[in-house]
Amino acid sequence: MTIAPGLLPEGLRDRLPPQAEASSHLLHRVIVAIGRHGYARVSPPLAEFEEGLVGQLKSAGSRDLFRFVDPVSQRTLALRPDITAQVGRIAATRMGHRPRPLRLAYGGPVLKLKATQLRPERELTQTGAELIGTDSVAAVIEILQVAIEALEVAGVTGITVDLTLPDLVETLAAGAMPLPAGKIDAARDMLDAKDAGGLAGLGASAYLPFIEAAGPVAPALAKLRAIEGAQALDKRLEAIEAIVVAIGDRVSLTLDPTERHGFEYQRWIGFSLFGEGLSGEIGRGGTYSIVHPDGSEEKATGFSLYLDPLVDVGLGAVEHKRVFLPLGTDPATSAKLRAEDWITIAAVSEADDAAALGCTHILRDGHPVAL
């Protein structure tokens, strides 16, 4: 089968001007904003041994990995679908001796095995921060504040934070709302899909009220509090109240306690981030556990942002002044212009056309004149 020239595999794309520049500009601005909160940047590789990517975070699956055999080591390598696991590996090994809490930031491409309907792209630019050594309420609030600031710096407005309780079913099933072990996964899936009939069929009707307890945070919290047998969640609900106090004025807060989708390894709290005019989720995060080589576990809290939807709506675009330099322009003059922040487009033939080349100015008598 021949492949049409320029055709790329599904979910992979070229970024052209000006979006390619906007994308790197946005990543730079966001990572600088994260760094201001003390998060030092790490830069793990695009691919590593499969074991390095799957064993690091408790409960993280290994399904969505692009795998291949490395002709050099003869070992199975995988392309990273998520940088958080790599940061976990670094924190547990090379930076295991650094004082806690350890604040690390990252940014770069990740590759998902499957696209989703909402996100047809498989290669995404992921950036974020991980606060390692704690999953306290204070840690969650710091992480949310850093994420919100990073989104604001990127130009996102109308931010919504949707909170969820990823381990809700396990927590309740172990206490007041028992479920046979074999049914926990099924109950979780049905709650995630808000499938009331399925839940009842499973003998998990006690969980039905959780489906109703979703929406703007204040009424949702009130409904959760009223659920018979949900006292095991009290500490989590208090934490959510503290989050409302900390960031409720800055963003819209919603609560969807049974949302699990995309929260594979997050534990007592998770959150999704949305922005006005941006389709789908633009970020996600929560608390999780890093597994150390000796089997011990370390708590952590973090967030990741996905910058592609921002670039797609034009955020990060940089306005440039582009001056056309006719043939024979003195190199010292053009160097001076570049030092003054101009982009210089030098003629290479008499036929070159300043307007067609996207110039905003043309150099006349040593000075840029607007076209």
Ligand SMILES: N[C@@H](Cc1c[nH]c[nH+]1)C(=O)O
């Ligand atoms: N890396 C996760 C989000 C996250 C970061 N830290 C904890 N959770 C994701 O992209 O879904």
